[in-house]
Every structure is written in C-alpha cells, then in structure tokens.
Amino acid sequence: MKIALDAMGGDHAPQNPVQGAVQALRDFPDVEIIFVGDETKIRAELAKHSTTDIQSRYSFHHASQVVDMTDSGLDSVRRKKDSSVSRAVDLVKNGEADAVVSAGHTGALVAASTIKLRTLPGIDRAALGVLIPADGGVFLLIDGGANIDPTPQHIVGFAVMGSVYYKAIVGTPDARVGLLNIGTEPSKGTDFCLECYKMLSEAPIQFAGNVEGHGIFKKPVEVVVCDGFTGNIFLKTVEGLAKSMVSWIKDEISKNPIRMLGALLSKGAFQAVKKRTSTDEYGGTPLLGVNGICIKAHGNSSSLALRNAIRAARRAVELQINSRIVEAMKPLHEKLSSRHTSPV
Amino acid sequence: MKIALDAMGGDHAPQNPVQGAVQALRDFPDVEIIFVGDETKIRAELAKHSTTDIQSRYSFHHASQVVDMTDSGLDSVRRKKDSSVSRAVDLVKNGEADAVVSAGHTGALVAASTIKLRTLPGIDRAALGVLIPADGGVFLLIDGGANIDPTPQHIVGFAVMGSVYYKAIVGTPDARVGLLNIGTEPSKGTDFCLECYKMLSEAPIQFAGNVEGHGIFKKPVEVVVCDGFTGNIFLKTVEGLAKSMVSWIKDEISKNPIRMLGALLSKGAFQAVKKRTSTDEYGGTPLLGVNGICIKAHGNSSSLALRNAIRAARRAVELQINSRIVEAMKPLHEKLSSRHTSPV
Numbered sequence: 001m002k003i004a005l006d007a008m009g010g011d012h013a014p015q016n017p018v019q020g021a022v023q024a025l026r027d028f029p030d031v032e033i034i035f036v037g038d039e040t041k042i043r044a045e046l047a048k049h050s051t052t053d054i055q056s057r058y059s060f061h062h063a064s065q066v067v068d069m070t071d072s073g074l075d076s077v078r079r080k081k082d083s084s085v086s087r088a089v090d091l092v093k094n095g096e097a098d099a100v101v102s103a104g105h106t107g108a109l110v111a112a113s114t115i116k117l118r119t120l121p122g123i124d125r126a127a128l129g130v131l132i133p134a135d136g137g138v139f140l141l142i143d144g145g146a147n148i149d150p151t152p153q154h155i156v157g158f159a160v161m162g163s164v165y166y167k168a169i170v171g172t173p174d175a176r177v178g179l180l181n182i183g184t185e186p187s188k189g190t191d192f193c194l195e196c197y198k199m200l201s202e203a204p205i206q207f208a209g210n211v212e213g214h215g216i217f218k219k220p221v222e223v224v225v226c227d228g229f230t231g232n233i234f235l236k237t238v239e240g241l242a243k244s245m246v247s248w249i250k251d252e253i254s255k256n257p258i259r260m261l262g263a264l265l266s267k268g269a270f271q272a273v274k275k276r277t278s279t280d281e282y283g284g285t286p287l288l289g290v291n292g293i294c295i296k297a298h299g300n301s302s303s304l305a306l307r308n309a310i311r312a313a314r315r316a317v318e319l320q321i322n323s324r325i326v327e328a329m330k331p332l333h334e335k336l337s338s339r340h341t342s343p344v
Numbered sequence: 345m346k347i348a349l350d351a352m353g354g355d356h357a358p359q360n361p362v363q364g365a366v367q368a369l370r371d372f373p374d375v376e377i378i379f380v381g382d383e384t385k386i387r388a389e390l391a392k393h394s395t396t397d398i399q400s401r402y403s404f405h406h407a408s409q410v411v412d413m414t415d416s417g418l419d420s421v422r423r424k425k426d427s428s429v430s431r432a433v434d435l436v437k438n439g440e441a442d443a444v445v446s447a448g449h450t451g452a453l454v455a456a457s458t459i460k461l462r463t464l465p466g467i468d469r470a471a472l473g474v475l476i477p478a479d480g481g482v483f484l485l486i487d488g489g490a491n492i493d494p495t496p497q498h499i500v501g502f503a504v505m506g507s508v509y510y511k512a513i514v515g516t517p518d519a520r521v522g523l524l525n526i527g528t529e530p531s532k533g534t535d536f537c538l539e540c541y542k543m544l545s546e547a548p549i550q551f552a553g554n555v556e557g558h559g560i561f562k563k564p565v566e567v568v569v570c571d572g573f574t575g576n577i578f579l580k581t582v583e584g585l586a587k588s589m590v591s592w593i594k595d596e597i598s599k600n601p602i603r604m605l606g607a608l609l610s611k612g613a614f615q616a617v618k619k620r621t622s623t624d625e626y627g628g629t630p631l632l633g634v635n636g637i638c639i640k641a642h643g644n645s646s647s648l649a650l651r652n653a654i655r656a657a658r659r660a661v662e663l664q665i666n667s668r669i670v671e672a673m674k675p676l677h678e679k680l681s682s683r684h685t686s687p688v
Contacts, residue, residue: 072531135588145526148534182489182576187416190492190573213580217588229534232526233574236557237581244479244561245589248620252613259613265606269596276592 001030003313004097007045008037008066008084009104011300017103018045020306024314025054027307031314033058034097037066037084063087066104069299073107077115086112092292093117099293099313101284103301109294110146110287117292120322122329125154126289127228128296129165130235133276134219140166141180141224144285145232152195155179155225156203156332161288162223163205164328168319169312170222178211178221180230186210192227200225204331242277246270284312288325293317345374347657348441351389352381352410352428353448355644361447362389364650368658369398371651375658377402378441381410381428407431410448413643417451421459430456436636437461443637443657445628447645453638454490454631461636464666466673469494470633471502471572472640473509474579477620478563484510485524485568488629489576496539499523499569500547500676505632506567507549508672512663513656514566522555522565524574530554536571544569548675586621590614628656632669637661 005021007014014037021033035042039062051058065083067076077086085104089112091097102109106128114126127143127150142162147154163175179196181189186197188210200207208221213234216224226234249270253263263270284305287294293316297309349365351358358381365377379386383406395402409427411420421430429448433456435441446453450472458470471487471494486506491498507519523540525533530541532554544551552565557578560568570578593614597607607614628649631638637660641653 070529135591148526180577182492182573182580185414212584213577213582214584216581217584229526230574230577233524233557233578234581236526237560237578238557238585240556240558240561241582241585242589245586245617245621247479248617249613252616253610256612259610262606262609262611263613266597266603266610267606268600269593269603269607272596273589273592277589 001314001317002032002034002097003310004034004036004061004088004091004100005310006037006084006088006100006102006104007035007042008063009102010297010306013103014038014042014045016301016303017306018042019049019303020301021058021310022046022049022051022054023303023307024310025057028311028314031057031310033310034061034091035059036061036088036091037063061087061091067108069105071105071108073105073111076105076108077111083108085109086116089113089116089294092294098317099295101295101297101306101309101313103297103299103306103309106145106296109296113287113290113292113294117290117294119289120291120326120329122326122333123157123161123289125150125157126287127158127161128231128285129162129288130231130285132238134217137219138170139216139219139222139224141226141231141234142288143226143228143231144235145228146287148227148229148232150227152192152199155196155227156199157289157329159200159203159205159207159223159225160328160332161325162225164324165286165288165321166222168321168324169315172222174206175223176206176208176221177223177225178208180216180224180226180234181210181212184210184212196225204328246274284309286312286316286321288321291322293321345658345661346376346378346441347654348378348380348405348432348435348444349654350381350428350432350444350446350448351379351386352407353446354641354650357447358382358386358389360645360647361650362386363393363647364645365402365654366390366393366395366398367647367651368654369401372655372658375401375654377654378405378435379403380405380432380435381407405431405435411452413449415449415452417449417455420449420452421455427452429453430460433457433460433638436638442661443639445639445641445650445653445657447641447643447650447653450489450640453640457631457634457636457638461634461638463633464635464670464673466670466677467501467505467633469498469501470631471505472575472629473506473632474575474629476579476582478561481563482514483560483563483566483568485570485575485578486632487570487572487575488579489572490631492571492573492576494571496536496543499540499571500543501633501673503544503547503549503551503567503569504672504676505669506569508668509630509632509665510566512665512668513659516566518550519567520550520552520565521567521569522552524560524568524570524578525554525556528554528556540569548672590618628653630656630660630665632665635666637665
C-alpha cells in the first residue's frame with residue numbers, strides 16, 4: 001500500500017512528517033511512503049535517521065512549492081500548482097498512491113482533494129470526521145470544518161459517512177447519531193437545525209435526536225453531526241480548554257511542595273488522561289466523501305501523531321471505507337430517485 | 345435595594361433559591377428579597393432556616409404557576425401569566441423591585457423580560473453575557489443563547505453591552521473585543537462572520553479581530569462576541585468537558601492506592617481549579633439590553649450559585665449598568681442617524 005505524505009505540511013515540517021513516516025514504515029511492513037515536497041530538505045531530514053531497514057519502501061516526489069497558512073485554500077490549488085499538498089493529492093488521483101496524508105493547511109487539502117479527486121457517487125460535500133475522547137471510548141464529530149455552510153441534505157450525507165467510518169474503524173455494530181444543538185427537544189435550534197432534525201429522522205441511520213455539549217462527553221451517541229462552522233468551534237474549544245485545564249492544575253500544584261509531592265505520586269493518572277485527551281493518539285482525521293483516501297493531521301502534529309495519521313490512512317484503505325460509504329448512501333438515492341420519478 | 349427572586353426556578357427549587365437568598369440576605373445588608381412563587385412551599389422551605397435576623401428584609405409575592413422545561417419560552421409568557429418567572433419580571437416592570445433573579449427556564453426569562461421590560465433605547469436585542477474562567481481572570485462571552493439568529497447589527501450591540509458590563513463588573517479600564525470564529529484571519533468564517541467583522545471594526549469598541557477556541561482561555565480579549573447559537577454550544581461544551589475531565593482524572597486516580605495518596609496530598613490544587621472553573625463562583629448571568637436588571641442563574645444552581653446571582657444583581661443595580669449601556673450606545677446612534685439624514 002502506497003501512501004503519499006505531504007512532507008512539507010504542518011508546523012514542524014519536514015522534521016515531524018519524516019520522523020513519523022520512519023516510525024510508520026517500521027511499524028507497518030505493508031506500507032510504502034512517497035515523500036512529497038522539497039526533495040533536498042526531505043533527504044536532509046531522513047539522513048538524521050537510520051533507514052537501512054526501510055529504505056526500499058520509500059521514494060520521493062519533488063514539489064517546489066509550499067502552501068502557507070496565510071494562503072486561501074481554494075486559491076492555493078489554482079496558484080500553487082506545484083505545492084506539496086496538491087502534488088500529493090495528484091498521486092492519489094493518478095493511481096500512484098492509495099492515500100494522501102497531510103498536516104498542512106486544512107483548506108488547501110480540502111480544496112485540492114475535492115477538486116482533483118471529486119466526491120463519491122451520491123455525495124455532494126466532503127466532511128472532516130474527528131474522533132474525540134469521551135467516557136468509555138471515542139465519538140466522531142462530523143463536520144470538523146470542511147464545509148462551513150452546508151445544507152440539511154449535506155448533513156444527512158455527513159451522518160451516513162460518519163456512521164460508516166465509526167463502525168468500520170472502532171469495530172462496533174452500531175452507531176447512534178446525534179445532531180449537535182442547543183437543547184435536546186426536537187423543537188430546539190435554528191431553522192437549519194429543525195430541517196436537519198426532520199431529514200435525519202427519515203434517513204437510513206440510527207438517529208437519536210439532538211445532543212448538547214453538556215452531555216456529549218458521556219457518549220450518548222457515537223456520531224455527532226453539525227455544520228463545519230459549529231464543528232470547528234466545538235473542536236477548537238475542546239482543545240483549548242483541555243490544554244488550559246492541565247496548565248491551571250500544574251500552576252496550582254507548583255504553588256506548594258506538598259502538592260508537588262502528591263502530584264508526583266499521582267502522575268500516572270494525569271499521564272493517562274493527557275494521553276486520552278491528546279490529539280496525538282487519534283492523529284489523523286479523514287476527509288470523508290472524496291473519491292480517494294485523504295487524511296488530515298493536526299497542524300501541530302508530533303511525529304507520533306503523524307505516524308498515527310499514516311496508520312489511519314492505512315486502515316481506511318484496508319477497510320475499504322469508500323466502498324462502504326457508497327453502499328450506505330444507496331438507500332438514500334433510491335428514495336430520492338423514486339420521489340423524482342413518481343407521477344405528479 | 346429590592347430583588348425579585350423566582351423561588352420556583354431551577355432544578356432544585358424552592359430549596360436552593362430559598363437557601364441562596366438566606367445567605368445573600370445575611371451577606372448583603374442592603375438587599376431585600378421578594379420571594380415569588382408558591383407561598384406555602386416557600387414558607388415551608390424558609391422554616392428550615394433560622395431567619396430571625398433577616399426576616400424584616402424579605403416578603404412574598406404569590407404566583408400559582410411554574411414554567412416547565414418542556415414549555416416553549418415565548419408561549420409560557422402568554423399561557424402561564426401567573427408563573428413565578430413572569431410575576432417576578434412584573435415586579436421589576438412595575439417598579440416594585442430593582443432586579444429579577446431566576447434559575448428557571450432561560451427562554452421563559454428572556455421572553456418575559458424582553459416583552460415586559462422592553463429593550464433599552466438603541467438596543468434591538470438583549471443578550472446573555474456569561475463570565476468564563478481563563479488564564480489570569482475571566483472573559484465575557486456574549487451572547488450565551490438569548491438570540492440564536494441575530495443580525496451583524498445586533499452583534500455590534502452585544503459587543504458594546506459586553507464591554508460596558510465587563511469594565512464595570514471586573515473594574516478594568518479596557519475591554520478588548522474578539523469575534524468567535526474558525527480562524528484569526530479577517531477573511532475567515534461564514535458571510536455572517538465577515539459582515540460582523542466589518543461592522544465591529546467600525547464600532548466604538550476595542551475590536552481585536554477574530555478569536556478561536558484554541559487560544560481563548562489564554563484571554564487574548566476580555567469580551568468574546570458571537571450569535572447565541574454558537575455561544576450556547578460553546579458554553580455547554582466548556583461545561584461538559586470541564587466536568588468530564590475532572591471525572592476522568594478521578595477514575596484514573598482510583599485505579600491505584602499510590603495515586604490516591606498522591607491525590608490526597610495535591611487535593612488543594614484540584615479544589616482551586618474546581619473552584620476556578622465552577623459556575624457557582626460566577627453564578628448569575630445578566631440578560632443585557634433589557635430595560636431592567638435581569639439575572640439568569642444556571643438551572644442546576646447550588647445555593648451558593650444563587651447567592652452569587654443575587655450578588656450579581658445587586659452589583660448591576662449599584663453600578664447602574666443600564667445607564668452605562670445607553671451612554672455607550674449613543675455614538676453608534678449618532679453615526680447611524682447622521683447617515684440617515686445626510687443628503688443623497
């Protein structure tokens with residue numbers, strides 16, 4: 001299996017992508033990596049590692065440009081044709097790679113993938129499906145920010161894709177779906193929410209109604225759907241608060257030597273929670289709905305997060321996620337087309 | 345100063361409102377409380393406390409109905425005219441009380457206050473301003489959920505009201521304002537965000553651009569503005585995650601006796617963070633923009649939270665928050681009216 005890695009994407013590139021790839025190559029013997037980006041820089045980074053055992057399983061695809069965080073995602077596809085992320089997506093499009101992984105500019109990856117790979121049959125919009133820690137496991141939030149202004153019809157697509165991905169990746173037979181809203185009653189929320197609620201109730205999914213931020217971490221549902229604006233606000237808030245709470249606890253502990261001793265003894269508990277809430281562990285968010293496997297890693301990804309993003313790509317290919325999505329979308333189409341062809 | 349307390353509002357009513365009021369009466373000698381609701385039940389609850397020292401400073405206003413959580417906020421004003429929350433608002437309207445405090449149905453309080461008290465001159469929509477813990481203090485999120493579908497013009501009003509309230513309550517000369525968005529660049533977000541950004545840039549406030557959930561707890565700004573849908577999602581997510589993180593840490597600690605000993609020694613640090621992130625401490629969210637002081641306490645308020653909500657009402661009256669808001673809105677009106685009267 002070949003994975004095209006955007007070696008120039010992310011805050012610590014090419015260092016962390018290269019190191020993550022080296023780890024992945026060692027851990028997953030069926031994986032081959034195509035490093036996409038400035039070949040000289042990538043080779044220089046690789047030279048810091050001993051790669052004798054894995055060097056037969058990586059290659060290079062030079063790309064002269066890098067998308068900056070100040071670039072517009074859509075513009076970057078048109079104006080930076082030789083960017084590492086665009087070239088990595090090209091490799092999937094041309095069948096030279098099975099999947100693309102990037103820790104770079106989210107908008108650029110979403111735009112390049114949507115434009116070049118196109119969406120799957122029956123899917124109008126792709127969406128980011130993000131795994132989030134909760135009581136006794138994880139839930140999937142979709143959309144994490146690919147589409148800030150979707151229609152209720154798109155939300156139904158997100159719900160189907162999210163259910164398919166969750167069941168395949170986590171290995172559960174069921175995936176209850178909740179609509180992220182400001183109250184649990186069906187009458188709550190904006191007109192958009194009301195329309196989504198109605199359409200989700202009729203969709204071939206296990207719709208469980210509205211969910212609120214209050215209870216969401218107790219995992220009342222496996223899949224949480226929302227528009228990409230709300231989803232992105234949610235994600236960043238969760239990340240920001242989790243980090244701040246850890247730093248507040250550290251501040252308070254450092255105020256007093258007895259507390260410091262106590263913290264030393266209970267360190268394992270914090271490490272476990274830190275690990276649980278760390279994005280590194282889940283590193284790798286699929287852009288679901290495009291005709292190809294496309295995994296976004298966090299911009300701030302560690303090498304472990306990048307290794308795990310490669311693992312996520314590998315699993316998505318192995319599990320044939322896209323065939324499953326197309327299959328799951330069929331009942332929706334049949335319903336829609338039977339409506340369209342019925343006599344008026 | 346007279347405060348009308350909805351004694352029937354909240355998950356633990358009349359118990360917690362009554363207990364919170366008893367505490368407030370003892371702590372703030374200038375406060376008088378009017379208990380609004382089922383007089384028999386309230387008296388029975390009061391009988392559990394020794395009130396000899398404070399009994400000259402409370403009275404009763406009977407109301408036969410209670411708004412349930414399943415009621416629609418707007419409908420409740422029309423259909424439950426004798427509800428405790430409606431009657432408490434009436435007391436402010438009629439000048440019999442200086443402020444109203446309720447831990448009941450948010451929608452009912454917002455609807456009753458907006459309809460009966462009307463908005464302040466120059467304000468079209470009221471908004472909930474919620475204090476949230478952050479590095480080195482608190483920030484104010486506005487709107488926390490009073491208006492799920494405001495216009496950019498309303499958002500400007502929220503920004504002005506939020507700045508006034510923050511400066512008065514926290515006692516700072518400055519209040520930077522940030523727009524909650526999915527990126528810090530001015531080009532980020534929905535069309536609604538773009539229009540808000542533009543209007544906020546021209547408003548008589550200290551606009552500091554967009555803010556993201558990532559960095560928000562480091563307090564880059566004192567006031568965060570957004571629509572009430574996004575704000576409510578934000579608030580509930582923060583509450584849900586803070587609680588879950590504490591419970592995850594407890595779970596991990598209880599797995600091992602050494603960790604438990606450590607936790608005992610560092611207990612003070614957790615209590616400090618718990619106190620810092622507890623809604624009880626800030627208990628009392630003003631509904632800013634209505635022509636009267638109206639404080640919403642959390643539905644799940646403890647007696648301490650209710651005592652603090654009464655304190656918040658007292659401070660808002662003392663600081664003449666509404667006169668300050670009207671004053672701060674003037675430049676906006678003058679600008680708008682000069683535009684309207686300028687020759688075409």
